[in-house]
Amino acid sequence: MTTQPLERQLLEDADQRALRYLDGTDCRRVFPSQAAIEALRGFDEPMPQEGRPANEVLRQLDELGSPATTASNGPRYFGFVIGATLPAAAAAERLLLAWDQCASSFDNSPAAHRIEQVAARWVLETLGLPRQCAVGFGTSATACTLAALSAARRSLLARQGWDFDADGLIGAPEIRVVVSETTHITVKKALRILGFGMRRLIVAPTDAQGRVDASRLPELDARTILCLQAGEVNTGEFDPFAELMPRAKAAGAWVHVDGAFGLWVRASSSSALAADVEQADSWTTDGHKWLNTPYDGAMAICRHADAMASAMNSDAAYATASRDAQKNLTLEFSRRARGIPIWAALAALGRDGLRSMIDRHLRQAAELAAGLRAAGFEVLNRPVLNQVLVRATSDAHTVAIREAAQRSGEVWFGPTLWQGRPAFRLSLSSWRTTDADVQQLVSLLAALRQASASPAS
Structure with a gap:
């Protein structure tokens, strides 16, 4: 037909x-x-x-x-660490729409199952994570964090002799959660949905760059989930994994790493920034950020494959599947094959292309920071990754320049608060962004700074 x-x-x-x-x-x-x-x-x-x-x-x-x-698929969108979509990933997405597969298991779609298996292997190799890990391709870092933290809690309770599936949480040993002062809102959202009250979270103090201060790490034990970051959302910094991981392991704690965009630095020439992150128990990362895939392409990665498969299992009498079936690794039963655009991006870039793209963004971030300093702006972070955190001469001036830039339609980036005061952050993550686009951003912000008097704070 x-x-x-x-x-x-x-x-x-x-x-x-x-x-x-x-x-x-x-x-x-x-805009x-x-x-x-x-x-x-x-x-x-x-x-x-x-x-x-x-x-x-x-x-x-x-x-x-x-x-x-918004032209988030263009070269001058510098907000929210959003990448454009690589042509190969966009084309794969277009073909997937024609396939119209329910990619829950091999029985539903042999093609989707096998390609996502390869994508999972490539992701682990690219990020330098243990090869035995389970990889679930979910809708977002939020959904994937839910899956990873569900596996974490269930596993820690099992080690205490508690059957979470049978007995739930009523009467269960309490699982403690330690988070960074700068932990991302999506991690808090996942914890809140899972029933970890916000007032019961234990907050680890951070240093001036937003990294967990190892010297002030709260006590850990075998009933603790420690949530760390690979790429703090404002500064791009990494928690000191080399110091924290051994302490967590010695205590029997579960370590989860939010690596929504920063985990991809492991594929670059600056992979040492995330050294020892592979010692964690679980990780989350996004494709639509630094890998430049379409949306709804995130990953929950778990060292303990059986723990993830058991926590997320959705087998039924009419629909049983293997442990690595995606319906048994993610929140979704009926799902699209989100791992295929990730496979397409990795296949089209290759190791060298991915490294080159990330290295270029790291260099552009450093050059952007230098250009803005020369124009009289205060750069608040060390541009170690792809984030540049900026203020003008006063809080009001910072807001006025950011709003004027947004109104111009030439670029877009968003506001943030850093240490209680307004700032704006510029993210380099689109494969379309050239050095000329970065220079245009510097020139625009410099002109806006010169054109406007500094309002009082």
């Missing part, structure tokens, strides 16, 4: 509209105009009683939606 003419015509129309959108990536406003945002009111209509032709639906989506998108 061949594709029906109307279906083919519709898909070809979608492809052409997508290509026109990509062709405008370099010249599009990085949409107010007029484009106001035009979104065109979607605010009652659901039609009778369906409209699919080509009209697509036209409305493109004509009203496309102008109001």
Whole structure:
């Protein structure tokens, strides 16, 4: 059976509209105009009683939606450590839509199962993590953190003789959680959903760069989950794994590392920044950040494969699968094959291409920091990774410059707070970002600083 003419015509129309959108990536406003945002009111209509032709639906989506998108798939988007999508990963995603696979197990999709197995192996090799690890391809770092921390708690309770699956948490030994002062909000969200009250978390003090201070690490024991970071979200710094890991192991604690973007430094020439991170028990990382894959492509990685498979198991009488079936490693039962765009990105880049891309971003971050210092800005961090944390001459001036840059449409980056005061952070993670784009950012910020008097704090 061949594709029906109307279906083919519709898909070809979608492809052409997508290509026109990509062709405008370099010249599009990085944040949409107010007029484009106001035009979104065109979607605010009652659901039609009778369906409209699919080509009209697509036209409305493109004509009203496309102008109001942020150009996060472009070269001058410096917010939230968001990478653009590599062509190979985007093409793989397009083919996956045609496949329309429920990628829960081998029985549902032999192709998805086998390709994701290879993707998992490549991820472990690329990141230098133990080869026996389980790798679950989930929707986000948040969902993957839920899976990893669920496995952690269940395992620690089992070591205490408690059957979590049968008896739940009522009456169970308490599991303590130690987090950094600068731990990411997604880790806190996962812990909150899992029932770890925020007031019961034990907070590890940090140094001036946001790293856990090993000299002030709270006491650890065999009922402790220690959450560390590979790439602090503002400074890009790494917790001192070489000091902390042996202490955690000696205490019998479980170590989880949030490596949403920083873990990818292990594939670069600066891999020493994350030395000893491989000693942890579990890790999370994203594909859509530094690997430049589409969204919904994150990974939960666990040294103890059986622990992850047992915690996430969703076998039923009508749907049993192997231990490494993705439905038994992630939160989702029915799922898309999120690991395939990750495989495509790694296959297209290769080890050398991935190293080159990350090395380029590290160099660009250092050059960006130097350029902003020369323009009179205060750079608050050591640009060891791909983050540059910046202030102007006062808090109000910092906010005014950031808002003016956003209004310009030439670039986009977001606000943050560092040590209680406003700042802005610039993230280098898009494969499309050239040295000329970085210089344009420096020139724009320097001009905005010169054009505006410093408001009072």
